Amino acid sequence: SDGPVYERVALIGLGLIASSMFWAMKRGGVAGHVSGYARSEATRDTARRIGLCHTVCDSIAEAVADADLVVLAVPVGAMGAVAAEIAPHLKPGATVTDVGSVKRTVITEVGPHLPETVHFIAGHPLAGTEHSGPESGFSTLFDNRFTLLVPVEGTDPEAVARLRTFWERLGARVEEMDAEHHDLVLAVTSHTPHLIAYTMVGVADDLRRVTDSEVIKYSAAGFRDFTRIAASDPTMWRDVFLNNKEATLEILGRFTEELFALQRAIRTGDGDMLFDYFTRTRAIRRGIL
Numbered sequence: 052s053d054g055p056v057y058e059r060v061a062l063i064g065l066g067l068i069a070s071s072m073f074w075a076m077k078r079g080g081v082a083g084h085v086s087g088y089a090r091s092e093a094t095r096d097t098a099r100r101i102g103l104c105h106t107v108c109d110s111i112a113e114a115v116a117d118a119d120l121v122v123l124a125v126p127v128g129a130m131g132a133v134a135a136e137i138a139p140h141l142k143p144g145a146t147v148t149d150v151g152s153v154k155r156t157v158i159t160e161v162g163p164h165l166p167e168t169v170h171f172i173a174g175h176p177l178a179g180t181e182h183s184g185p186e187s188g189f190s191t192l193f194d195n196r197f198t199l200l201v202p203v204e205g206t207d208p209e210a211v212a213r214l215r216t217f218w219e220r221l222g223a224r225v226e227e228m229d230a231e232h233h234d235l236v237l238a239v240t241s242h243t244p245h246l247i248a249y250t251m252v253g254v255a256d257d258l259r260r261v262t263d264s265e266v267i268k269y270s271a272a273g274f275r276d277f278t279r280i281a282a283s284d285p286t287m288w289r290d291v292f293l294n295n296k297e298a299t300l301e302i303l304g305r306f307t308e309e310l311f312a313l314q315r316a317i318r319t320g321d322g323d324m325l326f327d328y329f330t331r332t333r334a335i336r337r338g339i340l
């Protein structure tokens with residue numbers, strides 16, 4: 052609709068999220084110029100081949116030097132090191148944001164490296180797929196999905212408003228949340244479900260040795276959905292659990308209690324308990340849709 056929200060944007064890490072951001076920026080004319088950097092030469096070559104970013108830089112310093120907005124789109128465990136690398140090269144007045152799936156550790160690890168002349172506003176688009184890498188992105192990924200922004204005390208409200216407009220122009224609905232609450236909510240809605248999917252696929256894989264390939268061959272809807280989730284990037288998900296330890300352990304504890312209650316109901320033939328439980332969960336699903 053209008054002109055660019057930021058004249059120059061830098062994307063650090065060129066995977067699913069960054070590449071989707073580029074195509075969405077291009078679709079909406081949201082940035083004047085986008086430079087990109089990825090650590091591996093193979094990723095940079097792929098990016099150049101498919102026209103991802105206006106300029107793909109071989110040095111991270113060059114990528115961020117003139118940027119008005121710098122987006123850290125690397126695995127959560129790499130955020131601190133990347134922030135330290137870019138810090139000396141940032142333009143005064145620039146905004147730095149991230150897209151990591153965990154917010155508390157990212158804020159404590161990134162913030163201290165950055166000069167006081169830049170605005171740091173953590174963020175998290177609640178959108179993704181099980182695919183990764185520079186070729187997995189698409190322009191509609193953020194459409195009608197939430198992006199959560201996590202400004203800390205003292206963050207310049209104008210810088211927050213601009214970042215909000217940026218995400219809205221990428222198609223997202225934007226809300227603000229504090230880091231601790233974000234990490235607990237995401238432990239319930241995303242992190243623990245992923246862990247359960249990994250477990251279920253692992254169990255089936257063990258079982259396959261007993262039943263040949265039948266588990267895979269006859270895989271029905273339930274199991275198929277788990278395998279899709281369990282195909283997600285191992286580095287990204289390792290970092291999520293290492294960085295959202297407290298909240299995921301809390302939710303896993305509750306999950307285990309519920310699982311034991313259901314296990315007991317099955318053993319004792321408590322049909323009422325199972326029926327009531329499934330009735331309650333069905334109502335939750337109908338409330339979402």
Ligand code: NAD
Binds near residue numbers: 064124133151180
């Ligand atoms: P991805 O695996 O597709 O891409 C990650 C990129 O970071 C790659 O270009 C990789 O080369 C680069 N990278 C990896 N380690 C690095 C390092 N140490 N230094 C510099 N670059 C490095 O991942 P993605 O799905 O785009 O995820 C990026 C971030 O977005 C992660 O923090 C993730 O938690 C978050 N996120 C992911 C999803 C999702 O569903 N995939 C959704 C929301 C947020």
